[in-house]
Amino acid sequence: MATLGNPLASVPISSNPTILTANNEQKSNPSTVPILIDKCANKKHLKQLHAHMLRTGLFFDPPSATKLFTACALSSPSSLDYACKVFDQIPRPNLYTWNTLIRAFASSPKPIQGLLVFIQMLHESQRFPNSYTFPFVIKAATEVSSLLAGQAIHGMVMKASFGSDLFISNSLIHFYSSLGDLDSAYLVFSKIVEKDIVSWNSMISGFVQGGSPEEALQLFKRMKMENARPNRVTMVGVLSACAKRIDLEFGRWACDYIERNGIDINLILSNAMLDMYVKCGSLEDARRLFDKMEEKDIVSWTTMIDGYAKVGDYDAARRVFDVMPREDITAWNALISSYQQNGKPKEALAIFRELQLNKNTKPNEVTLASTLAACAQLGAMDLGGWIHVYIKKQGIKLNFHITTSLIDMYSKCGHLEKALEVFYSVERRDVFVWSAMIAGLAMHGHGRAAIDLFSKMQETKVKPNAVTFTNLLCACSHSGLVDEGRLFFNQMRPVYGVVPGSKHYACMVDILGRAGCLEEAVELIEKMPIVPSASVWGALLGACRIYGNVELAEMACSRLLETDSNNHGAYVLLSNIYAKAGKWDCVSRLRQHMKVSGLEKEPGCSSIEVNGIIHEFLVGDNSHPLSTEIYSKLDETVARIKSTGYVSDESHLLQFVEEEYMKEHALNLHSEKLAIAYGLIRMEPSQPIRIVKNLRVCGDCHSVAKIISKLYNRDILLRDRYRFHHFSGGNCSCMDYW
Structure with a gap:
């Protein structure tokens, strides 16, 4: 241990004469160790004290060693490795020391080590786990989501006659709830004779998080019947249940109950009330509460933005965004994702471009994933590809979410090879990455x-x-x-x-x-x-x-x-x-x-990306600036394909038209034909024409696209509501099976 060999210069904490130096080490005794440890401000000071205790023999005083170890283990996760070295030097660690190490690992980024230390303790220690051991090791099992380990620990609890320990029972409720085993959680809950508020809250939260909001509300009613006094944690769970059930009536009652019973309202509870109103569709109640809130955080603001966006009031959502006291990336993400998730991908991309001009805020992984999803909806591969390059340049690690989003974007934009390239570029893939790539192959007919x-x-x-x-x-x-x-x-x-x-x-x-x-x-x-x-x-x-x-x-x-x-x-x-x-x-x-x-057919809409700009066409559209050229090109195209023997398929008309010319003309107005004509005008012959249509492509347009791909020697990639069609050389990748 080279770090311990240096002379102890001084612990620069105060001018108190009891501070150790190289010259007064001999004055220390076990009673001074707690005082010295309390004066240590960081890991360096603890190391210096450790070296001093080894030289003076204080470390071999069990209480002193335990005190030093506890300070190392619980000071910060970065000190945990050093704490393990201290632990290994203790000749016979007592149960408190073992418990402390398990506790430290259970709350660290490596909770699996807590389980391993517990197993080591069972093999090496003469002492059996006590009522303090089990909550810590149950927490470790919760953090690693190991149902098997938790069940084994539960069995040990019962054998050790700790089944009636309230703290352990509450830990088990939280464990089973976190892993979705609500039956086991409720079984533990039901066997508690004297339930405390933590017991009730853990079970209510478990039902909410486990997708059983009705059971959560029933348990809350039973809680009141048994005269257990709810607190603000209880009410957060109740409001979350109301939000999941979209039960505005009970949600309003819960808000009144909070006020009537003087339950202390903090920011978390205020946000839960706000979230309930928004998810239950009452923006009026949400706005009144929001305006009354003395304290607001980013969650408060983004909840309102998301609420307005969900009901389609995007102007109000933008107004909330514009008056926020500070521009946080979470707010930008809320606005982008709200547009994207509610069928407004163009608006989502507009907000992203606005974000790019903002020098104070940088996009994060959530921003990029939402924007990629909007690109996928629109078929905006130029922007999607730019984001991919940005990810590489910024050194952003391809986590599962970003990887899935990239695969989905490239697949839906018609570049399957690029999607496969992303898929095979990552070493680790979760079920969603695999599923996204299977979906990409599926939509392309592979x-x-x-x-x-x-x-x-x-x-x-x-x-x-x-x-x-x-x-x-x-x-x-x-x-x-x-x-x-x-x-x-x-x-x-x-x-x-x-x-x-x-x-x-x-x-x-x-x-x-x-x-x-x-x-x-x-x-x-x-x-x-x-x-x-x-x-x-x-x-x-x-x-x-x-x-x-x-x-x-x-x-x-x-x-x-x-x-x-x-x-x-x-x-x-x-x-x-x-x-x-x-x-x-x-x-x-x-x-x-x-x-x-009052039912109207959804109008056909086809979009095409040219030089990074999305152009949209509706059936019979003449609003495009190049509309005259587009229809001229379409007339030319129709004349050429008719020379090959093409006859329009009139079964795709939705109304009876007597004049033959009008039948043909009605079919020629379909949006995908207009988009193809525009692609022929504006795109280089070597570029594939990529089109996205909101509805299923009709049979006549499918036939026309095949002929055009041969006559003009162009690759046409048309994505409709269900799949991709790759037209090339007069054939389609679907082999007419669609």
Whole structure:
């Protein structure tokens, strides 16, 4: 220990004559050690005192050694390694010393070491753990999320007859709740005879965090019946439960209860009240509370920003942002993510560009992930690529979140090779990184590759989740891999422990429906253990469009509308089916019903990025500055493709048009055709034309894009609502299976 060999110069804490120096070491005795330790201001001073105690023999006085060790272990996480060295020099550590080391590690960045020290203590110490040991080691098990370790410790607690210890029981409640085992947590809670406020609060918080807000509120009511007095921690849990249940009535009652009972309101409780009002949709209550709050922090401000954004009042959200006392990156993140998550990706990118001009605030990982998600929505690969370069230049480590966002952005912007490059550039991948890459392969129609990647995921022992299987089944659907889809679906619960949900059934119905197995799809729906969702019936309706099954389509549409009466997509799909069958009277009747009901078809919108700028086109759009040139190019394109024998597919019209010219003209106004024409005008021949459409591409536009890719020798990448189509040389990557 070279660091201990230096002479003890002095401990520069005060001018008190009892301070040790090299000349007065002999005056020290065990009674002075606590005083000297209290005077140590940092790790350097503790090391100097340690050296002094070794030279004078004070270290071999057990209380003195224990006092020094405790000071080292609990002073800061950075001193813990040194504390371990001190611990190793103690001849026979007492139980207090073992407990202190476990406690220090349990609260450190390396909580697993707390469990290892506990095991070491069991093997090396003559003493059995006491009531102080178990809460510390339970905390360590909580921090490493080890259910098995916690259960083993719980067993030891019971064998040692500590089951009635309140502090230990409260620790176990928190442990089980943190790991999502609410049944075990409640079992421990129910066996406590004399519950204290911590017991009630731990169980209420456990129910809230575990997704059982109703149980949390029921427990709160029982708490009041048993005359246990709630405190502000209790009420934070209650308000969080109300927010999760969107129960404004009980939330308002809880706020009144706080005021009536004089519960001390701090900033945390105020923010919980604010969050409840926002999540329950009462911006008026939230604003009144916000204006009354004497103290506000970044959470308060961002809660209001997020609340206004969620209800679509972006002007109010911006006003709150503009009057904040300081610009914090968390506020920028709230504004960007609110726009992005509420279908306003253009606005999200505008805020990000504004942030770039702000010299006082730098984007962090949350900013970049939200902005990448907005780029993915819009197909803005130039900005997404710039962010990727920025991440590299700033030396930002690719954590799981950023990696997933980059893979998703490149995949949805049509650059699958770049997505794969990011995927393979990282050494560690969690389930979301694997799932994002499987999704990327799926949306580009590489079903076999997605399955191969899933196999590699299994080799790395990463357990798939529900999202993984949704993406995997989508891959099977887009590639016509029916047998593989059946196999994965049937293996979900028995092999992987993932219970199939509504999305998985919808994917399976889609797989079967696209392959023409309509009877099997109907049979699967009839045997579903859960109520079929709108997406399940929508998948069946989509299959009926492919195969022209009018009778089954009418049934599927009816059931879909029972689930979601405002689903305009159901009417559009059924209209397409009627149009394909030539039943124009049925089409007219449907459109009249939509008009009377106030339902409007979502307008088709296609966007294309040129030189970093996103250009959007609606059906029949003439608002673009180059509109004249675009329509001129479109006329030229139509003339050229007609010379190849192309005939427009009129079944994609949603209304009966008598004049042949008007039929053709109506189809030519589709937004994806306008975007392609603009791409032909403004992009270099070597550049792929990348288009993003908000709806499913229609069959006529699909045929036209194939012909254009051959006539103009251009690669066209068109992403619709469900997947990518790569048009090249007159063919599409989907092989017309879509």
